[in-house]
Each structure stands twice: as C-alpha cells, then as structure tokens.
Amino acid sequence: MKDFQHYLETIGEIGYVTEVLHSIVNVSGLPHASPREVVLFESGDIGEIMSLQEDKAEVLLLTDKNIQPGAKVARTGGLLSVGVGEGLLGNIIDALGRPIYGSSRFVTKEMRPIYIKPMLIIERTPITKPLETGVALVDFTVPLAKGQRELVIGDRGTGKSLFLRQVLLSQAQKGVVCIYVLVGKRQHDLAKVMTFLQNKGIMNKTIVVSSNSTDPSGLVFATPYTAMTIAEYFRDKGMDVLVIIDDLTTHANYYRELSLLARRFPGRSSYPGDIFYIHARLLERAGSFAKGSITCLPAADSVLGDLAGFIQTNLMAMTDGHIYFDTELFDQGRRPAVNPFLSVTRVGHQVQTRLTRELSRELTSFLVEYEKMKQFTHFGAEAGETVKKTLKLGKRITAFFDQLPDTVIPLNINILILGGIWVGNWNTVDVSEMLKNIVTLIGRYGSDAVYRDKVDKYIQSVSALPELASSLRQDSSILSVK
Amino acid sequence: MQSTLLAQVRTKDEAAILLEELELLLESFYEHQGRGFETTLKSRIRAWVADLLRDDIGKSGKDPRDFIRELISKIKQANIVHLTISFEPTKRNIEVFSDFAKSQIKKDAILDISVEPDIIAGAIVIVDGKYVDFTFRNKFEEESENMRKELLGLLG
Numbered sequence: 001m002k003d004f005q006h007y008l009e010t011i012g013e014i015g016y017v018t019e020v021l022h023s024i025v026n027v028s029g030l031p032h033a034s035p036r037e038v039v040l041f042e043s044g045d046i047g048e049i050m051s052l053q054e055d056k057a058e059v060l061l062l063t064d065k066n067i068q069p070g071a072k073v074a075r076t077g078g079l080l081s082v083g084v085g086e087g088l089l090g091n092i093i094d095a096l097g098r099p100i101y102g103s104s105r106f107v108t109k110e111m112r113p114i115y116i117k118p119m120l121i122i123e124r125t126p127i128t129k130p131l132e133t134g135v136a137l138v139d140f141t142v143p144l145a146k147g148q149r150e151l152v153i154g155d156r157g158t159g160k161s162l163f164l165r166q167v168l169l170s171q172a173q174k175g176v177v178c179i180y181v182l183v184g185k186r187q188h189d190l191a192k193v194m195t196f197l198q199n200k201g202i203m204n205k206t207i208v209v210s211s212n213s214t215d216p217s218g219l220v221f222a223t224p225y226t227a228m229t230i231a232e233y234f235r236d237k238g239m240d241v242l243v244i245i246d247d248l249t250t251h252a253n254y255y256r257e258l259s260l261l262a263r264r265f266p267g268r269s270s271y272p273g274d275i276f277y278i279h280a281r282l283l284e285r286a287g288s289f290a291k292g293s294i295t296c297l298p299a300a301d302s303v304l305g306d307l308a309g310f311i312q313t314n315l316m317a318m319t320d321g322h323i324y325f326d327t328e329l330f331d332q333g334r335r336p337a338v339n340p341f342l343s344v345t346r347v348g349h350q351v352q353t354r355l356t357r358e359l360s361r362e363l364t365s366f367l368v369e370y371e372k373m374k375q376f377t378h379f380g381a382e383a384g385e386t387v388k389k390t391l392k393l394g395k396r397i398t399a400f401f402d403q404l405p406d407t408v409i410p411l412n413i414n415i416l417i418l419g420g421i422w423v424g425n426w427n428t429v430d431v432s433e434m435l436k437n438i439v440t441l442i443g444r445y446g447s448d449a450v451y452r453d454k455v456d457k458y459i460q461s462v463s464a465l466p467e468l469a470s471s472l473r474q475d476s477s478i479l480s481v482k
Numbered sequence: 483m484q485s486t487l488l489a490q491v492r493t494k495d496e497a498a499i500l501l502e503e504l505e506l507l508l509e510s511f512y513e514h515q516g517r518g519f520e521t522t523l524k525s526r527i528r529a530w531v532a533d534l535l536r537d538d539i540g541k542s543g544k545d546p547r548d549f550i551r552e553l554i555s556k557i558k559q560a561n562i563v564h565l566t567i568s569f570e571p572t573k574r575n576i577e578v579f580s581d582f583a584k585s586q587i588k589k590d591a592i593l594d595i596s597v598e599p600d601i602i603a604g605a606i607v608i609v610d611g612k613y614v615d616f617t618f619r620n621k622f623e624e625e626s627e628n629m630r631k632e633l634l635g636l637l638g
Contacts, residue, residue, distance in 0.1 A: 008615075009620070013612055014612075015611060029610075031612065392588050396542055
C-alpha cells in the first residue's frame with residue numbers, strides 16, 4: 001500500500017474524521033467513496049467503509065491507533081485485499097496478511113479481495129472424497145467428506161479445539177493444505193497451536209491466520225474471510241484445503257459489538273439482523289469444486305449444552321452437519337466427548353465405501369442398543385446372557401474409541417481393529433490388555449511399511465461387513481501382536 | 483435574494499463572529515419587552531453589520547426574527563472552501579480569493595485559510611471533499627529528483 005499523500009493526489013478526494021466511536025469513525029467528505037472501500041488515514045492507519053450516508057461515511061478501523069476527530073482520510077480506490085501464495089505456508093499472519101509472532105518474511109503471488117460472492121451451484125461438483133479425521137469415533141459414526149462444512153459445537157472446555165487439531169494433523173500428514181483460524185483468541189491459545197504444529201512437524205503444511213482478543217474489532221471480523229480467501233487460492237491451484245475456524249460464536253460477538261456501535265437496530269439477543277448472512281456468505285465459499293475442495297470445520301460454543309441458541313442454530317442451518325461435544329460425556333472421562341447420537345453428518349455417508357458404511361450403520365445401531373442396556377442395568381435387574389454380551393462388547397468398543405488428544409489413527413487400521421473387537425478377538429483378555437494390543441498394532445501400522453501394506457490390501461479386498469467378520473473369525477493372524 | 487451582509491462574509495472566522503452576533507440578536511427579541519432588538523443592534527453589534535442588516539430586513543419585508551433565522555441557516559450551510567497557502571494573506575488577498583471562490587467554485591463559498599510555508603508556492607484547495615494540489619512543492623520535488631538522477635548518471 002502506498003502512502004497517504006499518493007492516494008490524496010491520485011484520487012483527489014479528502015475526508016475528515018468527525019466522530020470516533022471505538023472501532024468506528026464517522027468521516028465527512030469523500031464524495032465518491034464506495035461501500036467496502038479501503039481508506040487510509042494521515043497517520044497510516046487503515047479503515048474500511050462500512051456504510052455510506054448522505055453526509056458521512058462510517059469507517060471500520062482495522063488498526064488500533066488512536067484516531068482523533070479532525071484527522072484526514074483519503075480513499076485508496078480498492079477493496080480490502082490480502083496477499084496469497086505458497087509463500088504463506090508455515091507462517092502465522094493476521095487478517096491483513098501481515099506476518100506476526102516470529103514468522104519469516106514471505107512473498108505472495110497475487111492480491112485477492114477478501115469479501116467476494118461464493119461460487120454458484122453450476123460451478124460445484126458432488127462430494128465424493130472422504131476426509132479422515134484420524135479420530136476413530138468420528139470416522140465411524142460421523143464420517144466427513146472433502147468439501148463438507150461440519151460444525152463442531154459444544155460447551156467450553158469439552159475438547160473441541162483438541163479434536164480440531166487432531167483433524168488438522170491427520171490431513172496435513174496426507175498433504176492437504178491446512179488453514180487454522182483463531183478468531184479473537186488469547187495469545188496463549190495461539191502459542192499452544194504453534195507448539196502443536198512445530199512438535200508434529202506439520203508447520204510447513206499449515207497457515208495460521210490469527211487475531212488476538214485485543215485486536216481491533218474490524219480486524220477480528222475480517223479474520224475468517226482472509227483465511228477463506230487464502231483457501232480459495234490453493235483450491236484454484238487444484239489442491240484440497242482444510243479450513244478450521246475457531247470459533248464463530250466469538251466472531252458473532254465481535255460483529256454484534258460493531259453493529260451496536262454503528263447504531264444498527266438490535267435484533268434477537270442484540271445481534272444485528274444480518275448475522276446469518278455474515279456467516280452464510282463465509283461458509284458458502286467452502287465446498288467441492290471442479291479444481292479442488294475446501295472443507296470447513298467451524299467451531300461454535302454452546303452454553304450449558306443448549307443447541308437451540310441463536311448463533312448455534314444459525315450455524316447448524318448453514319452447515320452440512322455438526323459434531324456435538326457433550327459435557328456429560330466429558331465429565332464421564334470420555335475423550336473425545338463426541339455424542340454420536342446428537343451429531344449429524346449430511347454428506348459423509350455417501351462417500352464411504354460399502355464396508356465402512358455397513359460398519360458405521362451396525363456400530364450406530366449397536367451403540368443405541370448398548371445405551372438402552374446400560375439404562376436397564378441401573379434398575380439392578382439381573383442381566384441375561386444377551387445383555388451381558390452387549391455390555392461387554394459395548395465396554396470394549398467405548399474403550400477403543402477413547403483416544404489421546406495428540407494421536408491420529410488411520411482409517412484402515414481402525415476398521416481392522418473394530419472388526420476384531422466386533423468378532424470377539426480380544427474376548428479372552430481384559431480391556432486394558434486389549435488396549436495395549438491395539439496400541440501396539442497402531443504403532444506397527446505407523447512404523448512398519450510391510451504391515452501397513454498388508455492391512456491396506458486386506459481392507460481393500462473385503463467389500464462388506466459380513467465378509468470382514470467371517471474372514472477375521474477364520475484367520476485373525478493379521479491382528480496378532482507377536 | 484442574496485443578502486448583502488452574506489456577501490461580506492469571506493472567511494470562516496468572519497462567519498463565526500457574524501453567527502455570534504446574529505445569535506445575540508435572536509435572543510434579544512425576548513428581552514426588554516420586545517425592545518431588546520434595537521438596543522442590541524445599536525450597542526452590541528458592529529456598526530456596519532447593523533447598517534447592512536437594517537437594509538436587508540427592510541428590503542426583504544420579512545419579519546426580522548425570520549430573516550435572522552434564515553441568515554443563520556444560510557451561513558451554517560455555506561460551502562467551506564479550504565485553502566492552504568504558503569504565506570499570510572492580506573485583506574486584499576482574502577477579498578480576491580473570496581471573489582474568485584464565489585464566482586468560480588460556489589456562490590456561497592466561505593474560505594477556511596491555513597498557512598503552510600512548506601508548500602513553497604501555489605495552493606491546496608479542498609471543496610466538498612475534493613482535493614486539488616496546485617502547489618509548487620511537488621513540482622520542485624519531482625524536478626530535484628530528476629536532477630539527482632541526472633547528476634548520478636553523469637557521475638556514475
């Protein structure tokens with residue numbers, strides 16, 4: 001961006017700040033200003049025109065310096081844009097594309113405006129590729145696909161961010177470009193993400209777009225749009241991109257603050273009337289396209305498990321499903337605390353293979369049955385053989401689904417292990433012994449290329465669940481840890 | 483009808499002083515049982531202003547209160563032309579600039595003059611948000627940059 005004097009002389013228009021309202025300033029003059037146009041203050045600060053009225057323009061500040069009434073403003077003639085390119089990989093940037101927190105200097109290929117219309121239906125393709133999260137419970141019960149928008153929702157402190165990092169790890173290891181967005185978070189949260197990415201060695205496949213809770217509200221508001229613009233660049237290069245937005249309820253809060261300062265009429269819960277549009281136009285930019293795909297996992301906080309909140313229901317309406325993190329399950333020690341009965345995936349099942357789809361279906365039915373049986377035993381009634389078998393199997397499956405927060409497990413080995421549990425391969429040992437064996441198998445799959453190849457071929461050769469079950473019953477040597 | 487009094491207002495400072503006097507006159511209608519206007523006009527308003535005001539009110543035939551309110555409104559709505567020059571202008575300069583502004587830019591233009599010696603010569607004009615730089619500063623900077631490059635070329 002050039003300096004103030006340059007724009008003043010080139011465009012030939014000047015404005016003066018007449019009123020300052022925290023992040024919003026009213027500016028007189030600028031007769032030919034356009035909505036969303038970027039303006040430059042004499043001090044070098046940047047703003048964006050929010051709205052135009054007869055005698056003033058409302059400008060949203062994107063920098064945090066103190067603007068005084070009487071300050072001069074010049075138009076730049078352009079929209080808010082961000083530099084995009086492969087040079088961004090491995091860097092942490094803010095909503096204006098500037099490096100922050102020790103990022104190295106980088107070169108971008110082109111500038112793209114951050115507020116654009118989503119692609120039309122005609123430009124989209126059906127969703128056909130599965131997306132492995134690396135979290136067994138989710139991959140089986142709430143499977144995801146590339147190009148899907150899946151909301152991750154739950155109370156604070158239920159493990160949503162940990163789950164999102166697991167998905168990022170799983171996808172980054174597969175070569176997908178990952179963009180992690182922190183919206184109005186603490187610096188401590190950014191530090192945790194950075195440490196995670198560096199320790200797992202996936203920093204070079206990830207771009208972090210971050211805004212601090214102390215940043216100007218305008219900058220926080222623009223953060224997810226910047227991330228989506230960067231994602232679109234890589235999509236246009238033919239790549240699959242994963243965008244994780246943590247989180248959109250904070251984003252809604254910042255937008256509410258801006259709207260109230262701008263004296264917009266407050267609606268439900270004091271949110272402005274266009275809050276749905278603000279998020280919909282962001283999430284609709286994700287999807288499956290001819291060149292590539294953008295999978296979006298926005299996170300949202302709920303309060304005391306209330307999924308009927310305003311922002312929460314808005315986001316559920318505009319996404320292709322949601323993964324619900326249940327506080328009760330979290331308190332019971334389940335990790336991840338995903339409630340498969342209250343979670344939904346609208347497009348995940350259509351991309352599964354027949355085997356995984358059948359396994360998924362059987363598993364979900366079984367889990368429902370298992371929950372009923374658990375309720376039944378609370379009455380202290382004597383359990384019959386069927387009930388005992390169900391409870392035993394359920395306990396093992398639940399133990400299998402408990403997963404450490406920094407581990408990801410590939411789908412094929414998950415299928416094999418679950419198949420083994422299903423057919424009773426570890427029925428003769430207790431749960432802890434079973435888990436030790438499972439850990440060994442997963443470790444072997446990760447480190448032994450021969451074993452990995454064997455498992456992959458085995459899973460490919462099996463097309464349906466009954467086939468898998470009978471094959472494992474006949475010969476379960478592939479599950480042997482020796 | 484263009485007030486002759488308004489035609490005499492050339493700068494923002496003059497407009498501010500006149501506005502103060504007119505506000506005073508407006509309040510005076512409610513003093514001394516309606517006789518406050520004349521008293522104030524004689525004792526607290528500048529003589530030439532009082533004379534022109536009496537003429538204008540007489541010619542317009544309007545109620546003095548309405549006339550003064552209209553005049554105040556016109557002054558407040560007047561177009562401000564910001565002028566930045568490099569020297570302190572004399573009264574004659576201001577008259578010339580004001581006549582030019584009223585004839586070429588806006589009929590009711592009022593000048594807001596600021597002095598900035600850095601511009602060397604010429605003027606910066608800002609009206610209705612439009613900014614035009616007629617200064618010599620940029621030209622001198624351009625020329626000096628060109629000369630610098632030429633000299634470096636010769637030396638290099």
